[in-house]
Amino acid sequence: MIKFLKRFYLVIVLLFLYLPIAVLIIQSFNAGVSRAKWEGFSLKWYQELLQSPTIMEALYVTFTIAIIASIASTILGTLAAIGIHAMSRRPQAAMMTMTNIPMTMPDIVTGISLMLLFIFTRVERGYFTMLLAHITFDTPYVILSVLPKLREMNRHSYEAALDLGATPGYALRRVILPSVRPGIITGALLAFTLSLDDFTISYFTTSPLVQNLSTLIYSETRKGVKPTMNALSALMFVALLILLLAVNYRSTKTSEAK
Amino acid sequence: MSSLNMPQWGVWLFALGLGGAIIFLGMSIRRHHGVHRSLFSWPYSLWIAVFTVVPLFLVAFYAFTDKAGQLTLENFANFWDSNREMKQQLIAMGYDPIVMGMGERGTVNVDTLVYSLWMALMCTGICFVIGYPAALFISEREFKLGPTLIVLFIIPMWMNFLLRTVAWMTLLEDNGLINTLLQRMGLGRVRLMYNSQAVLLGMVYNYLPFMVFPVYNALSRQDYKLSEAAMDLGADKWRTFSRVTFPLSLPGIVSGITMVFMPSVTTFFIPRALGGGNTEMFGDLIERTFLTADNWNVGSALSLIMMLLILLSMGLLRKVDPEGEGGSLL
Amino acid sequence: MDQTRLITLENVSKEYDGTFVLNDIDLYIRKNEFLTLLGPSGCGKTTTLRIIGGFEYPTTGKVIFDGKDITNDPPYKRRVNTVFQKYALFPHLNVFENIAFGLKIAKKSKEAIAAKVDKTLELLNLRGFDKRAVDSLSGGQQQRVAIARAVVNEPEVLLLDEPLAALDLKLRKDMQLELKRMQQALGITFIFVTHDQEEALTMSDTVVVMKSGYIQQIGTPKHIYDEPQNAYVANFIGESNIIRGVMVKDELVHFCGADFNCVDFGFKKNEAVDVLIRPEDVYIVGTDIGQLIGTVRSVLFKGVHYEMIIQAGGFDWKVHSTTMAPVGSRAGLSVVPFNIHVMHVEDETVITQEDRT
Numbered sequence: 001m002i003k004f005l006k007r008f009y010l011v012i013v014l015l016f017l018y019l020p021i022a023v024l025i026i027q028s029f030n031a032g033v034s035r036a037k038w039e040g041f042s043l044k045w046y047q048e049l050l051q052s053p054t055i056m057e058a059l060y061v062t063f064t065i066a067i068i069a070s071i072a073s074t075i076l077g078t079l080a081a082i083g084i085h086a087m088s089r090r091p092q093a094a095m096m097t098m099t100n101i102p103m104t105m106p107d108i109v110t111g112i113s114l115m116l117l118f119i120f121t122r123v124e125r126g127y128f129t130m131l132l133a134h135i136t137f138d139t140p141y142v143i144l145s146v147l148p149k150l151r152e153m154n155r156h157s158y159e160a161a162l163d164l165g166a167t168p169g170y171a172l173r174r175v176i177l178p179s180v181r182p183g184i185i186t187g188a189l190l191a192f193t194l195s196l197d198d199f200t201i202s203y204f205t206t207s208p209l210v211q212n213l214s215t216l217i218y219s220e221t222r223k224g225v226k227p228t229m230n231a232l233s234a235l236m237f238v239a240l241l242i243l244l245l246a247v248n249y250r251s252t253k254t255s256e257a258k
Numbered sequence: 259m260s261s262l263n264m265p266q267w268g269v270w271l272f273a274l275g276l277g278g279a280i281i282f283l284g285m286s287i288r289r290h291h292g293v294h295r296s297l298f299s300w301p302y303s304l305w306i307a308v309f310t311v312v313p314l315f316l317v318a319f320y321a322f323t324d325k326a327g328q329l330t331l332e333n334f335a336n337f338w339d340s341n342r343e344m345k346q347q348l349i350a351m352g353y354d355p356i357v358m359g360m361g362e363r364g365t366v367n368v369d370t371l372v373y374s375l376w377m378a379l380m381c382t383g384i385c386f387v388i389g390y391p392a393a394l395f396i397s398e399r400e401f402k403l404g405p406t407l408i409v410l411f412i413i414p415m416w417m418n419f420l421l422r423t424v425a426w427m428t429l430l431e432d433n434g435l436i437n438t439l440l441q442r443m444g445l446g447r448v449r450l451m452y453n454s455q456a457v458l459l460g461m462v463y464n465y466l467p468f469m470v471f472p473v474y475n476a477l478s479r480q481d482y483k484l485s486e487a488a489m490d491l492g493a494d495k496w497r498t499f500s501r502v503t504f505p506l507s508l509p510g511i512v513s514g515i516t517m518v519f520m521p522s523v524t525t526f527f528i529p530r531a532l533g534g535g536n537t538e539m540f541g542d543l544i545e546r547t548f549l550t551a552d553n554w555n556v557g558s559a560l561s562l563i564m565m566l567l568i569l570l571s572m573g574l575l576r577k578v579d580p581e582g583e584g585g586s587l588l
Numbered sequence: 589m590d591q592t593r594l595i596t597l598e599n600v601s602k603e604y605d606g607t608f609v610l611n612d613i614d615l616y617i618r619k620n621e622f623l624t625l626l627g628p629s630g631c632g633k634t635t636t637l638r639i640i641g642g643f644e645y646p647t648t649g650k651v652i653f654d655g656k657d658i659t660n661d662p663p664y665k666r667r668v669n670t671v672f673q674k675y676a677l678f679p680h681l682n683v684f685e686n687i688a689f690g691l692k693i694a695k696k697s698k699e700a701i702a703a704k705v706d707k708t709l710e711l712l713n714l715r716g717f718d719k720r721a722v723d724s725l726s727g728g729q730q731q732r733v734a735i736a737r738a739v740v741n742e743p744e745v746l747l748l749d750e751p752l753a754a755l756d757l758k759l760r761k762d763m764q765l766e767l768k769r770m771q772q773a774l775g776i777t778f779i780f781v782t783h784d785q786e787e788a789l790t791m792s793d794t795v796v797v798m799k800s801g802y803i804q805q806i807g808t809p810k811h812i813y814d815e816p817q818n819a820y821v822a823n824f825i826g827e828s829n830i831i832r833g834v835m836v837k838d839e840l841v842h843f844c845g846a847d848f849n850c851v852d853f854g855f856k857k858n859e860a861v862d863v864l865i866r867p868e869d870v871y872i873v874g875t876d877i878g879q880l881i882g883t884v885r886s887v888l889f890k891g892v893h894y895e896m897i898i899q900a901g902g903f904d905w906k907v908h909s910t911t912m913a914p915v916g917s918r919a920g921l922s923v924v925p926f927n928i929h930v931m932h933v934e935d936e937t938v939i940t941q942e943d944r945t
Contacts, residue, residue, distance in 0.1 A: 006395045010407065013392050017414050017466070020425030023435060027428060037438070076302050083299025095299060098306050101314075106524035106568060108541050109561050112548060113313030116558070120316055136309040139302065156676035158295070159643050162663040163670045164690035164741065168295070178680040197418050200526060217420050221427070221531060230428075233421040240417060 021237060028230035045231040054216065055232065061127065062212040066195035069134035074188040076135065077142025081183075082176060084143065085150040099140045110137060111204030118205065126210045133205040134195045141194060142187035149183030150176075189247045193240065275307065320558035333559035340364030367543065367560070374540035375567075377454070378522035381461040382469075385518045386511070388462070389469035393510075394503075396470075397477035408474050415467035423531050426460050427451070430532065452534035460528045468517040476510025477503070516575050520568055540564060590619040594777055595640060595745065600649035602635055609635050611801045613649070617745070617779060622771050624780045626788040626824070627798035633781045634749060636798075640779060641670050641747050654744075664693075668745040669738035674754060675730050677722040683709075683733055684718040690741040708740040711770070728759045735770075745777040752787065764790055785825050789813065794944050797821050807943040815943075818934035819862040826866065829905055833863045833930075841930055844880055844901025848923065852930040862931045867895070867908040869927035878920015884913045 028046070032039030049055055084095045102110060114136065118129045154160075157179065161171035177184075199214035206215065213236060220229050286297060324330045336342050341364030345355040392411070396404045414422065429435050430450040437447045450456060480503065488498040526541030538546075544564065547557035595617040602610040610632045617623050625633035638644040639651060642663035651659045658666060669690070677686050684705055691701045709715050712732040722730060731751060738746055748767075752760045768791050771778045782788055788795050789809040797804040797812065797820075805817040816822035819830045833843030838853035843863050855861060875881050882900025893908045900921055913919045 006398075010392060010395055013388060013466075014407075014410060016463070017411070020422070020429055020463070021414070021417070023428055024421070024425040076305060080299040080302030083296050083302070086295035087299070091296070095303070098303075098310070102310050104520070104568065104572060106520070106541070106564060108524050108526050108544055109317070109565055110313075112544065112557070112561055113317045114309065115548075116316040116320065116554070117309070117313040132309065136305070139305065143302075154672075154674060154676040154679075156672040156674070157678060159641075159663065160670070160672055160676040160678070160737075161689070162643075163641060163668075164737065165664045165693040166689075167664055168662075170693065172295075175678055179678075199418065199420050214418060214420055217418075217424065218527070221420070221424055229424065233418075233424060236421065237417060241413060244413060 024230055025234040025237070027227065028234040030227070033227060045227045046235075049228050049231045049235075052228065054211070055213075055228070058211045058213045058216040061130075061210060062196060062214075065127070065131050065134055065212065066192050069131055069138050069195045070188050070191035072135045073138035073142050073191045074184060077139045077187060077191075078146050078177075078180070078184050080139070081143045081146035081150060081180075082172070085147060099143055102137055103140050107198075107200035108204075111201040114201065115204040125205060125207045127206070130202050130206040130210065130212070133201050134198065137198070137201055138191035138195055141190050142184075145187035145190060146180055146183040149180040153179050186247060189243065193243050193247070196236075196243075197240065279304075317558045317561050320554045321562045324555060333555045334563075336556050337367045337559055337563065338363070340366040370538055370543045371540055371563070373537075374523055374525070377458060377461065377525070377539060378519050380458055381465060381522045382515055382519045384458070384462050385466050385469040386515070389466055389514065390473055390511070393470045393473035393477055397474050397480075399482050404478070408471070411467050411470045411474075415471065419464050420527065422464055423460055423528050426456075426463060427531060430456060430459075451532055452536065454533065454537050457529045457533040457537050457539075460532045461522055461525055464528065465518040465522060468521075469514040472513040472517060473507060473510040476507045476513075480506050512575050516572065519571065523567065524564060592619045593617070594619045594621075594654060595779075596650075596652040597636070597639070598650040598652065600636075600639060600646045600651065602632075602639065602644065603647040608647075609801050610639075610646070613803060615796065615803065615806070617777060620775055620777055622768070622778045622780065622791060622793045624782060624788040624792040624795050625798060626782060626785060626795055627804075628783055628824075630800070631798040632801040633783075633796075633798050637670075637747050637749055637779060637781050640745075641668060642666050667743055668747055669741050669743035670747040670749065671734050671738050671751045673749045673751070675734035675751075677730060677733055677737070679723055681722070682718070683714065683720050683722060683725070686722060686733055687718075687737045687740050689737060694741070704740055705736075708736045711739075711773075712736045727755055728763070731755065731763065735767075739770075739774060739776070743776065745779060746771075748778060748780045750781055750783070752782070752784075760787075767791060789825070797824060811943040815929065816864060816931065818931050819864070820934050822862075822864045822929075822931065827906060827908075829865045829867065829870070829903070831863045831865070831903055833861055835859045835861050835930060839925075841928065844903055846879060846901065848879065848928055849925040850928040850930055851925055852928075855930065855932075860933055862933055864929040864931060865923055865927060867906040868893075869923060870905055870907045870909075871922045871924075872896075872898075872907065872909050872911060872913055873920040873922045875918050875920045878922055880921045882919060882921060884915050884917050884919055887912060887915055 029041050029043070030038055031042035031044065080095075080099075084092055084099075087095065111133070114129075114133045115125070118125050123129055153176070157175055158171050161175045162168065166174065197214070198212075199218060202212050203215050203218065206212070208219075211219070213232065217229060217232065220226060283297070283300070286294060321333055322329060322331070324332055341355075341362065344364075348355045348358055395401065396407050396411070398404065401407075427434070431437070432447060432449070432451070434450070436450060441447060484506070485498050485502055488502045489495075493501060524541045525539050526545060529537045529539045529542055540560070544557055544560045547553050547560055551557075593616040597613050597615045600610060600613040600615075601608055609630075613632075613636060615636075625636055627633050635644060639646050642658075642661060642665075645660065649659075650657055653666070653668075678689065681689065687705045687708060688701050691704060696704070705718070709718060712735060714729070714732050714736060717725070717729065717733075722733060725733065731754075734751070751767075752763050755763060764787060767778070767780075780788075780791065789812075792809055794806065795809055795812050796806050797817075799820055805812055805821050807815075812821065813825055816825060822828045822830055831843045833841050835852075835855040835858065836842050836847060837857060838855075839850055841848050841850050841852070841861065841863060880900040882898045882905065885897040885899050885904065888895045890908075893910050894912045896907045896909065896913065898905045898907055898913075898919060898921065905921060907921070
């Protein structure tokens with residue numbers, strides 16, 4: 001009986017979490033405009049989505065920024081992690097603090113401080129500034145995925161390579177990078193996901209002329225939720241789901257390989 | 259005091275920073291007889307300097323200066339009394355603010371802050387009450403579906419919070435799904451949106467997974483032999499929970515509270531979407547001050563106050579859980 | 589042994605954050621020598637090895653290799669190879685690839701690499717393991733791969749940083765013999781770091797005893813055991829009774845309330861000294877003829893001998909003897925002059941005494 005109550009409780013909580021999302025997805029297939037009435041199955045909102053130049057433009061912005069930002073932050077973050085790992089204790093602690101600051105700062109403050117920077121340096125806000133902002137908040141996550149892998153490595157692996165005649169560059173490419181590859185890939189996927197998902201920071205660092213999907217949804221909802229937004233939300237949910245499952249699958253696979 | 263010329267300052271600071279960096283770099287190369295691996299973090303250090311440190315200094319700079327660039331504490335005074343600027347203008351124009359009905363202290367900003375804190379506390383409390391049992395049940399050893407279920411709890415955490423909020427709008431609107439159902443059952447429409455409860459609902463919905471996950475982590479990492487040992491020593495189920503399981507899950511609870519409370523205080527968009535403007539919270543106030551009122555100085559002061567608040571509560575929570583053990587998102 | 593000095597450390601000091609972990613180390617290593625750096629953790633032995641390997645650079649002083657100053661050369665330019673503590677095998681490469689790592693960098697031909705790796709696998713009893721992943725090997729096998737990976741490059745010097753510390757006792761004993769055999773077969777110089785005195789005594793030609801950044805004594809194992817420079821070395825190497833005493837005059841020392849004849853000389857008159865007597869050099873005799881008379885406090889049977897604690901002359905003597913005296917009984921103790929070793933009282937700036945063959 002108690003067992004049943006426990007299960008029942010979990011089902012209720014899960015319903016609370018998923019019901020709104022399910023409704024949203026079902027609505028996206030509703031032929032009618034009204035949210036309340038089911039007027040038959042239709043893909044017309046998805047069609048409209050594909051035909052809307054603003055949405056396609058936002059899709060392009062979102063994905064190119066996510067790709068470029070995740071590549072850039074993966075390079076920056078992996079190098080930084082290797083550097084931080086090789087540091088002595090005190091500078092290492094300082095660097096970790098600097099890495100944790102953007103992660104603990106509220107998104108809105110990060111966004112606003114970056115906005116001030118761009119206005120102050122007279123860089124016009126738009127695609128480029130949004131990209132810079134995304135690299136900024138992605139990089140700490142890459143560092144935090146790569147560092148544990150470096151810590152797992154034998155302390156002397158790098159020295160052993162040098163000892164056997166490898167130059168520092170060769171040792172980096174042939175010994176360090178292969179050993180931390182799982183961490184790098186997880187970090188890159190994580191950066192990509194975060195970048196796809198971000199609203200607050202993008203909102204403050206772009207201009208109304210350059211919208212990503214999140215900022216587009218934001219400006220659309222101010223006018224009331226349109227059915228195309230449902231379709232877009234459904235698509236983004238599915239995309240995120242696939243990405244997350246990929247990340248999860250990777251991490252369980254690497255932990256099982258141990 | 260002459261007005262501070264920020265751009266000129268900036269150039270000097272930049273030159274100083276660059277010079278320091280070059281000297282440091284040279285020293286490191288000399289000391290390590292070549293390029294040491296620790297130098298690999300240099301691009302990132304530069305990046306942080308430009309895109310994290312400088313922006314934060316800018317926020318601080320604007321918070322402590324007025325529109326003319328003069329050092330001042332005016333902005334914090336304006337935070338305390340939102341009518342202050344108006345009063346000064348009236349006085350300058352030769353009117354008496356009291357006669358004009360503006361004598362009172364404007365409490366909008368402080369009220370918003372208190373309201374935000376209150377809402378965040380409520381949200382954290384509700385998340386704990388709902389989330390702890392959920393995490394506890396999932397983490398039970400004999401519950402074979404546990405590991406799968408926790409993934410289901412995490413997935414919404416990664417979903418765009420705008421979408422999650424939009425989903426609730428669809429349900430709660432005056433002609434939304436719930437109201438339509440009620441109407442069909444002949445119960446008539448109810449105003450579900452545009453109040454604090456709706457905002458709270460939206461917040462709990464958004465942040466609940468952030469409570470469940472760390473608590474689950476702490477609980478599932480616990481050695482089940484500990485509770486067996488407690489039972490062996492004569493503790494009944496309730497005592498085993500209250501004396502062993504619960505105290506040992508405290509680090510997870512602390513990190514859950516952190517992960518719910520922090521973003522709750524700075525909640526942005528949810529109050530506007532579900533509360534309809536009568537329920538403005540601190541995040542929205544900052545945004546409005548910057549973008550609508552176009553007052554960077556007061557906006558920066560507000561941001562600083564918020565950051566201070568966050569740091570304070572972080573410090574407080576760190577005291578309870580010094581290792582930050584509750585686990586992270588990754 | 590070849591008397592050519594292959595490596596010389598001149599006044600080498602190393603400082604970390606204001607504290608010196610090495611102080612003015614002067615040391616030479618000869619060709620084909622098996623030299624062991626011995627001392628407790630934190631004595632500077634590993635730092636010395638890392639300076640020779642090129643992983644650390646001395647704060648002051650020079651490292652000379654074959655007449656050339658290599659103080660500032662990076663590791664990959666030095667003709668030395670290292671067997672690391674816990675091996676540091678590359679986890680993403682298999683056994684063959686690990687061993688071939690250095691040869692590949694040296695741009696050897698495929699055939700040459702295969703032939704050399706094969707020969708080394710043979711030498712280290714690793715035949716048939718070449719395709720295995722390194723983390724599927726046992727500790728002892730990983731150890732062999734680590735040695736193979738280093739020696740395959742035919743270095744002039746092999747540095748070994750506590751390579752046996754992670755192995756169990758039985759395996760460690762086997763590897764000690766095997767390393768010694770290998771060193772003689774390959775004809776290369778070994779510099780070995782350990783905190784295990786027994787390991788040092790069994791394998792080495794020369795032992796260097798270190799303490800908090802200073803060299804305490806350099807000598808052959810036998811010399812260091814028989815003629816330790818001070819109480820620290822005596823205590824570290826083997827079991828010992830060390831008693832404070834006074835050197836009355838040449839060949840006469842006073843301790844435990846009695847005068848003893850000895851063979852040491854050259855001390856100041858009435859100089860305070862440390863007297864070393866090994867437990868196996870204390871003889872149990874009748875109370876009538878003992879130089880000291882005492883009471884047996886405890887007896888432990890150790891297999892080959894009994895270990896007894898006998899209180900005599902205000903000192904608890906550790907005595908190893910094949911005859912047993914029961915606890916509580918009275919016994920006479922006797923020491924022959926040749927087995928009494930008188931040492932200067934230890935201070936920080938010790939002159940190192942050398943006796944290398």
